[in-house]
Amino acid sequence: MAHPDSAAPVAAGPNPLAPAWLRVPADANALAPGLWSRTTKRSDGELIVGDVSAGALAARFGTPLYVIDEDDARSRAVEVREAFDDAFAEIGSAAKVYYAGKAFLTIEIARWMDAAGLFIDVCSGGELAVALAAGVDPERLGFHGNNKSFAEIDRAVEGGIGAIVIDSLQEIDRIAAAAERRGVRQSVRLRVNSGVHAHTHAFLATAHEDQKFGIGLDHAVDAVERIRSHPSLAFRGLHCHIGSQIFGADGFAESAARLLTLHKRLLAGGDVAELNLGGGFGIAYTSADDPAPIGELARRIAETVAAGCEELDIPVPVVAFEPGRSIIGTAGLTLYTVGTTKDVPVAFQDDGEIAIRRYVSVDGGMSDNARPALYQADYSARLANRTSQAAPALVRVAGKHCESGDIVVNAEYLPGDVEPGDLLAVPATGAYCWPLSSNYNHVGRPPVVAVRDGEARVIVRGETIDDLLARDAAYDPSISSTRSTAKERSQA
Structure with a gap:
């Protein structure tokens, strides 16, 4: 059957079974802008x-075949880093951009992110092993997770990982003990729940959260005091993650305002060098999706942080982010x-x-x-x-x-x-x-x-x-090969 490539496609009316957001395309061959990698x-x-x-x-x-546009992935990593660098330089501070490895982490991709100047965030012993196998400096790694095993904590501390994100009170003592055994001082962040849940087009702010990650704001001061009581731990700052596939900056602004108030309280007890606002920046999956450009998001978040610090009369900290999908998804x-x-x-x-x-x-x-x-x-x-x-x-x-x-x-x-x-x-x-x-x-x-x-x-x-x-412990190759041979003979 021949399939001409030249003439414009025939027009068609909408199918009543289609969702309301899906429009009949003028050309069903056209590649919608924003959905495809830049070289497609x-x-x-x-x-x-x-x-x-x-x-x-x-x-x-x-x-099936997963295809990754390497130039697209590398260029987006650089653009995201530069967007936050520039936005926070404008307010007299600096930014750290961690690539969220959970989005897609292989040895090659870890090397691309490292070459682009990004830190890398991992959340399991396996992801940590991949990043280390890629040759990434352990100091440029952060380790997440709500239930890190003792072995994972030991491996992270032993490897000299840059920061471990504490997710529960038990982890404070576990990480402190691991660091003490090795005679090192381990940098840590504390994950807190700001009560802000960001979604694609709106956010919901609540006083309390019912989820497995982090510690409530009302318990954070006591948790930080406990961290600071351990000589083997160095408290770097707070961490928060408000959701995924976020198209605008409003949720980040609300979360930052709440965290900065807590940040100021913590400054009374010692240095708080950083504030990590997490990731979750969205991408377009369909023609109905319209995420804000990363440069615009970076600028708006930086302005919010600057205004909040000015109102609270505190220095602007280094602010960290953890994009993943927005770097590798469209690639x-x-x-x-x-x-x-x-x-x-x-x-x-x-x-x-x-x-x-x-x-x-x-x-x-x-x-x-x-x-x-x-x-x-x-x-x-x-x-x-x-x-x-x-x-x-x-x-x-x-x-x-x-x-x-x-x-x-x-x-x-x-x-x-x-x-x-x-x-x-x-x-x-991606x-x-x-x-x-x-x-x-x-x-x-x-x-x-x-x-x-x-x-x-x-x-x-x-x-x-x-x-x-090969992973099935009962597998005997001789059985399947014998049966295959017998079948072949019977069909001869």
Whole structure:
């Protein structure tokens, strides 16, 4: 079947099953601005990333495939750091930017972030090991987590990690004991709950929080006194995290105001060099998303901190941030191959009127992107191997797993002639997709490939069936090979 690449696509009306925010595109081949990495484009109808075509990537590495635009990731890391450096220099202070490794951490990515001048935040012994394996200076690492094991604490202290974020009263004594055993003074921050919950377009401020992280503001002074009572601990400052996928600065402003009031009280008992306001800066996953530019957010937060310090008559501290998604999220996309399509009639009115939803099933799913199943997260998609003149059709991109909730893209308009064998690209999968991936249904996790200047290289090897079987303690290779041989003979 021929698929012309030139003429404009046929117009189509909205499908009544589509969510209100989803508009029928004038061109179902167009790449919405803000959703794709900066080197992503089309050439002769095919999607190109880092000067490598989607078809070449699929042919060489197979699908599903995580693709990271290396130049995009590196440049965004520098831009975020410079945005906060510049904003806080304007108010006579300085900023520290930690890359939040939980978004996506590999040895290569850790090296990119380090080269961009970022510190790195880890939250497990495994993430710590990755950062150290990348050669990152331990002094430039921060360690989070609400239940760090004794072994993890010992490893962090022994390795000379720059700061450990204390999340509970028990951790104060555990970290102090580990530092004392090694004859060192360990720098720590205290995570507190400001009572501010920031969301995409609004924030809710409450007096108390019901969550597993941090210590309430009303207990923070006593906790800091306890930290300062240990000669083996050096209190660096407060830490707070107000949420994820935040589009504006209002939540940060409210949280900063509350923390600065506490910061002033703590200054009466000793030095408080820093204030960590966390991360959570959002990105666009669909054409309906409109996050504020990072430079604007940095400037507004810096102005808020400066005004708060002036009102309280205290020096402006060094302010730290922990972006992750906003650096790596848009740098990534996932390539899939379409396996089957089916049109499903759906009644959308009480009188039984029917509309059609097209299910497009791909060779991945919730094992490589759990966010739609976990959080009902919305994503977008485009044909990657060609363009089409066909009228846009409402599709739901489904995965291959044995779950009705295995949805990759809940609602999108694609050319109506999407068919088996097509390549599909889902943008903005650089954050929280590979880290949350699983072997559900005994599916191997896909490889991760970095593309740059026409070159592609594997930075995380994909898993094979042999990898999965090798972890099963009862696996006997001779059994499966014998049965395969017998089957082959019977079919000869």
